[in-house]
Amino acid sequence: MLTKRIIACLDVRDGQVVKGVQFQELRHAGDPGELARRYNVEGIDEVVILDITATIEKRQAMARTIGAVAREIFLPLTVGGGIRSEEDADAAVEAGADKVSLNTAALKNPSLITTLAKRYGSQAVIVAIDAKRRDDHFAVFVRSGTSDADRNAVEWARQAEAYGAGEILLTSMDRDGTRAGFDNEMTAAVSDAVNIPVIASGGAGTFDHFTEVFTTGHADAALAASIFHYAESSVTDLKRHLRQHGIPVRL
């Protein structure tokens, strides 16, 4: 049986892992290579590196950081942030990324999804969607959450799949860094609308939040950052908890 994946996210700025609340107030959380090594030992299923300021500061994905993390782990490694062209994706893959995550660029130029899916296979192309609740729908934001894309998250996820995306990484901006729990309703809405796996992100605070996102949220994977970074909770303990609650995990 396919297990539910636990993914550690390293939000990187200037080569260091940082973490913010609702995309603001960044604070330092450690060295990417060291964190990746610890997560690997604890049984993390995948690692995502997001260059959270790349889009704003117009920087390319950071080959050195990718290399430092790739050296520590034999796990799927995704890189996102600032991937706007085939060349950016090539550079990330060359540095050791197995998958690239597209966000702003995918909305601006959806054919990039198709181009990269043809080049590397759909499994290597994740479309990241940052969304906020608004009235009766979930509104998509781009440019690190600073700009309203005037799109509905459910519709956009469906289109991204049609363009060739292999997975959706769905982040609740309302919940990001709050530890108030994942937005299960939004996750289920997107997960039910597409046939590709959906990774839920934003809001993980307790082990039960993960149980909920895998049950009522219909998530295929859950991504978290702060709950793991400060060594408050180990991945191993989380997975034991999930198994006790009937969620299949790799232990």
Place this chain on the structure above:
Amino acid sequence: MIALVDYGAGNLTSVRKALTTLGAEFETPREPAECRKAAALIVPGVGNFAATALLEGPWRDAIAAAVGDGTPLLGICVGMQWLFEGSDEAPGVRGLGVLPGQIQRLHGDAERRLKIPHVGWNALDFRKPARLLAGLDSGAQVYFTHSFAAPVTSACAAATTHANTFASAVEDGNVFGVQFHPEKSSDAGLQILRNFLTIVTGSQDPTLRKGEDA
């Protein structure tokens, strides 16, 4: 020297990194003839079966001849699928055909929320004793990402179940294949690659053939 066949499909960075970590000596052959001299062959691959069309012709002939001579061959993901006769994903493209059978699309199951592609960690259900799986227990978890898969035949060393059951590892004489990505499957994956290197060493030196490879 192991020949890591690069036919331009997908990313070999993580396979190279894993082989380097395990101390393997390998290189990417530039000419098909180099496959004939290699101690072993690894055919990796991600993406679409159609990409293997680039192997058609001299590469295919050289690899087939090497396998015929007893050279160990490991196919990974699409590289494993290529060991079979063909794939429903690319009907015009023939496989190496060293294993009988046709690669077929995996089924999803909307009711049970089983999606395609099959992405993530799933268990190996051992089907027969296999040198490739030495040191692992049935039930070991490895990382998959694919939409097509091989049928369970007599070559099947381990099977995996999503909505349907497929061959996740094959072993037949000097022909080996894994549908999952050992280079991304943490310790279990490294153990499988290590086993292949042990098999390669054993195939070169007859005095090492028995015993110590577990």
